Amino acid sequence: MKRSFVFIIGLVVVVFLLPGGALAEQGDHKEGRAQYLKHCKICHGPEGKGDGYTHFNPPVADLTVSDIQKKSDKELWESIHMGVPNTAMGMWRFVLSDEEIATVLAYVRSLSPES
Numbered sequence: 801m802k803r804s805f806v807f808i809i810g811l812v813v814v815v816f817l818l819p820g821g822a823l824a825e826q827g828d829h830k831e832g833r834a835q836y837l838k839h840c841k842i843c844h845g846p847e848g849k850g851d852g853y854t855h856f857n858p859p860v861a862d863l864t865v866s867d868i869q870k871k872s873d874k875e876l877w878e879s880i881h882m883g884v885p886n887t888a889m890g891m892w893r894f895v896l897s898d899e900e901i902a903t904v905l906a907y908v909r910s911l912s913p914e915s
């Protein structure tokens with residue numbers, strides 16, 4: 801009797817708590833990914849490799865390379881928020897809320913090969 805009780809508790813932990821925790825961890829990325837696919841993929845490509853729309857000059861940034869990933873969150877935030885002048889990278893502050901920019905930035909971070 802006591803043993804089966806422990807077994808049931810163990811089962812509850814495994815079935816409910818573990819996947820729940822894992823999902824919470826990916827929460828930001830999941831939402832950021834949805835935003836990314838909606839707004840950014842067209843230029844930056846499905847995996848952020850800068851292979852979406854390839855005819856801009858200067859070209860679309862490859863978001864997976866260390867030149868981009870080594871920039872601080874603040875720098876990348878500003879590039880997304882304010883755009884990059886004289887390039888096709890637009891001012892997303894007119895489209896995305898601050899929270900949405902934060903989640904999309906978290907997703908951009910997850911594109912780094914080292915993450």
Ligand code: HEC
Binds near residue numbers: 843859
């Ligand atoms: C119309 C095409 C286009 C779209 C859509 C676009 N970008 Fe960009 N993005 C660019 C181009 C072009 C550059 C390269 C700018 C440069 O040469 O510095 C760039 C650069 C960047 C950079 C690097 C900025 C830096 O500081 O070096 C980040 C990060 C970025 N984009 C994120 C995003 C995110 C996130 C979205 C979606 C919300 C997005 N981009 C949508 C064209 C686009």
